[in-house]
Amino acid sequence: MFRNFLISLCLISVIACGSKPRVDLDEDSLALKPRAQHEVIAKEVANILETYSYKKAPMNDSLSSIIYDNLLKALDPSKAYFTKDDIESFEQYRNHISQDFKKGDLSAPYYLFNMFSDRYIENMEFAISQIDVPHDYSIDEEYVSFNEDAEWMENDDLIKDHWRKRVKYDLLNLKLTTTEEEDEKEADEKHKEILRKRYENLISQMKKTNANDAFQIIMSAFTDAVDPHTTYYNPSFAQRFNESMSNTLEGIGASLMIENEMVTIKEVIAGGPAFKDKSLEINDRIIGVAQGEDGEFEDIIGWRLDAAVAKIKGPKGTVVKLKVLPAGQEVAANPKIVSLTREKIVLEQESAQKEIKTIQDASGNDYRIGVIKLPKFYMDFDAYRKKDPNYKSTSRDVKLILDTLKNEQVDAVVLDLRNNGGGSLHEAIELTSLFIDRGPVVQVRDIANRVQIEQSPTAEVAWEGPLGVITNRFSASASEIFAGAIQDYGRGVIFGSTTFGKGTVQSAVDMSRFISNTSRLMLKAAGEDKDPDTPSGAPEFGQINITMAKFYRVTGSSTQHRGVMPDIEFPTQYSAEEFGESSEPAALPWDKIAATKFNKSGDLSSEIEAMKKLHEERMKNSVAYDYLLDDIKEFNKNNKIIEVYLQESKLKAEREKIQEKNKQRKINLAALKGISPENVDDAKIDFDLVLDETLHLMPLLAK
Known part of the structure; x- marks a missing residue:
């Protein structure tokens, strides 16, 4: 002793x-x-x-x-x-x-x-x-x-x-x-x-x-x-990052925010414990939390949101008790007690989603096109490591969607990767394998200059039909790997605008691996081995996502800075200098390595030329295209404005001018959808020229 x-x-x-x-x-x-x-x-x-x-x-x-x-x-x-x-x-x-x-x-x-x-x-x-x-x-x-x-x-x-x-x-x-x-x-x-x-x-x-x-x-x-993509995350941030990557979380299934110093429920996630129990409503306020059926309540009024969330969340199968003030009741009202068993919750709104669009070509023929919206490349690494046969991932979800679309006899498939910032490299490779035969997908060069050729793991293609991919400036990393492979193989046509230009690979490493026993003893002696703010299940010393490799297309070209250029390009307000990898001062440079051998799926050059010709003709007389150009012009103008009026008459006149312009624009867009001006206020007008035009060009691949 x-x-x-x-x-x-x-x-x-x-x-x-x-x-x-x-x-x-x-x-x-x-x-x-x-x-x-x-x-x-x-x-x-x-x-x-x-x-x-x-x-x-x-x-x-x-x-x-x-x-x-x-x-x-x-x-x-x-x-x-x-x-x-x-x-x-x-x-x-x-x-x-x-x-x-x-x-x-x-x-x-x-x-x-x-x-x-x-x-x-x-x-x-x-x-x-x-x-x-x-x-x-x-x-x-x-x-x-x-x-x-x-x-x-x-x-x-x-x-x-x-x-x-x-x-x-x-x-x-x-x-x-x-x-x-x-x-x-x-x-x-x-x-x-x-x-x-x-x-x-x-x-x-x-x-x-x-x-x-x-x-x-x-x-x-x-x-x-x-390096802009090497990041240290403290325990709370690390847990949130890992939940986002897995597209799952463990807790009660509610979105929370602070209002008037109280934790307030803003959304109840479908399928979660709160949703099933039906005891919690939007704008209910959580004022106390207890762990387990017999735990003592802690008053959380005035707490920071992350500290309160750390108490409310926890491992699946455990019980949390909440002291709740129902929405609309005074602070002095008697709270109700709600007991919930935490569960693993799938974030469906961040998962792959599908819809089927019917398009008519110039000859009056109908084409059914399946559109798959993919917000990110997710994978439940923890469930995968535990060999859970039902682990959630991008490629698994998309495979199920493709099977459904085949059963519904669609003529073509479009993957929408706009604003998809990437995610799992493994899933980028797995997703590519759903569309190409066995072969290399991407080359990865590590810090020792060793090049690993990552292969499509299976020859079982889930979709052999016409394929389109939509990208924009915020399609990055894993999105660029997938789009680049589809383009290089001649497997599909890329629509939209040039991607972000991120060509680096990060590994997420638990910082505990680097903390020596001596350091742990020192922290324990100082009474700092445990941080009371660390959420349950989070890495105790945080996590570092460190750039350890660069990836290259099968052609040997890097996407770093240059991104993936679409075959059918649409104008964009987002320049590479302001919004891409090139806007990052510490970004790694572009380079290239030797190409690897691969067998192309096909040659779509004639179809792409036909699409470009049809696209140019359609845009000449497209009111919607003119609106897109106006939007870009307005964005670039407003992006440079740094001064605002403090004179009431000037600011009011400017606001009224903008409101009138927006109102007229909405009326004009509604007219394109066949909606009369008197019904504009009640109508939801979805203006997506890039998707609409992509769908109208896809029949050239389906013929």
């Missing part, structure tokens, strides 16, 4: 007597400070990035400078809180942050975070003081809402004037919602109260920020400096 006591004492001494931190964070102040666990993790992440990352990153002045800029941009992107003097005082830390990380010293970035927190609360409190100040809406002045290229403001007076204008703009926005039936003075008082509560809520949320939040922001600035 005495020996263990001495070991613990020595370990605490090691922690306490490490190298002097760069910044002395006052132990007695309310400022956030890094936990010992954070310091251990930062050291290990620095080591991982130097040793195992595809782009090995030495911890030096150059990297530190990028981390510093990233952190300031993450904290104050609009340059509305820090002054030029603040920034000049921070410059002493610019060239040291990565080297400090390697030593486990997080004092400088935590100091910057605390300074931002102070400035944020200070300016929000000033904003509240400006709500009751008389504002003259006849003065011709403007408010710069956001300008990342702006210089830092010289002094506090300029910052305060910025916030005066912000309050004036927020009040004016509310003022313009006043109806003719409302009393103007009463409406103004109501608007002031709305804005006061809004700002008070922002202050409240900032005051609830904890050391884990600061650590997540700091580590994101760190990893982004190396």
Whole structure:
């Protein structure tokens, strides 16, 4: 016992007597400070990035400078809180942050975070003081809402004037919602109260920020400096990421948010425990949580959402009791007690979905086309590792859909990958195998320059008929692997716009693998081996998604920066320089390797030429195409606007002009769908020119 006591004492001494931190964070102040666990993790992440990352990153002045800029941009992107003097005082830390990380010293970035927190609360409190100040809406002045290229403001007076204008703009926005039936003075008082509560809520949320939040922001600035797709996730974020990848979660099956300091139910997920029990309704408020049938209730009023969710969620088969205030009842009302057994819930809204569209060609022939919308490439890795025969995945769901579409005798299939940011590499390969015979799908080169050729695992093709794939700028990673393979094999036609241009592969690694026994003993001795904020089942030290490889098409070309170019291209408002991989300063460069042998499924060049010709002819007389071009023009114009009017007459006139334009546009779009102007307000008008045109071109493949 005495020996263990001495070991613990020595370990605490090691922690306490490490190298002097760069910044002395006052132990007695309310400022956030890094936990010992954070310091251990930062050291290990620095080591991982130097040793195992595809782009090995030495911890030096150059990297530190990028981390510093990233952190300031993450904290104050609009340059509305820090002054030029603040920034000049921070410059002493610019060239040291990565080297400090390697030593486990997080004092400088935590100091910057605390300074931002102070400035944020200070300016929000000033904003509240400006709500009751008389504002003259006849003065011709403007408010710069956001300008990342702006210089830092010289002094506090300029910052305060910025916030005066912000309050004036927020009040004016509310003022313009006043109806003719409302009393103007009463409406103004109501608007002031709305804005006061809004700002008070922002202050409240900032005051609830904890050391884990600061650590997540700091580590994101760190990893982004190396590579935009290498990311450290704290335990809570790691759990959410893994749930998203598996398309499942374990809990009660409800979407929650904070309203008036209370956890409020905003959605009950079909098929989950809350849905089956029928005891919970939208806008019910959860004010207490107990674990198990006999557990004691914890009051969660005023808690942060993630902390409350960590208590409500839990492993399937376990019981959680909720103290619930029914929607519409006063806070003083007697709550009801709801007992639920947690289950594994499938997020169906994020799964592959199908619909069948009927299209008529120029000759009057009908074609039935199956459209499969795929939001992401998901896979339940945990169930797969446990050899669960019913594990959920993209390829399994799409296989079932294809079987259904074949039974319904569709003439062609279109996979819609727009806004699909990727996911599982394994699933990209499995999905490709549903459409091509056995053969290579993608080449993967690791950090040792070894090239692995990933093959389609089976010769059993699920769909041999005509195939189209729709992409856009936000189709990335696994989407690009699939679209690239379909294009290279001549298996289908790609429609839409050029993809994101992400050609790297990440591995999700539990940080526990890198935490030594010595570090664990040190943390235990310091009483920091367990983080009370870590959700049940989450990786205790978080997770790092690290870039460990690049992928290449079977032709040897990388999709990095260049993406997959469609065969039939549509205009887009999203340029690669602003919205693609090329917008990321730390992105890896494009390159190519040798092609691998593969047998093409076919040659669609003549069909593609016929499609291009028909597409060009159709667009010449397409009102919908003109609307798409107008939308792009309007987006590009609005994207450059950084100033807004603070003169009521000007802002009102501008709003009315926009409203009239939108109304007329809706009427015109409705006319294309055969909807009369008097029925426009009640109609749901789905304007999707890219999908509509793709469907009208697909019969050329089906003939």
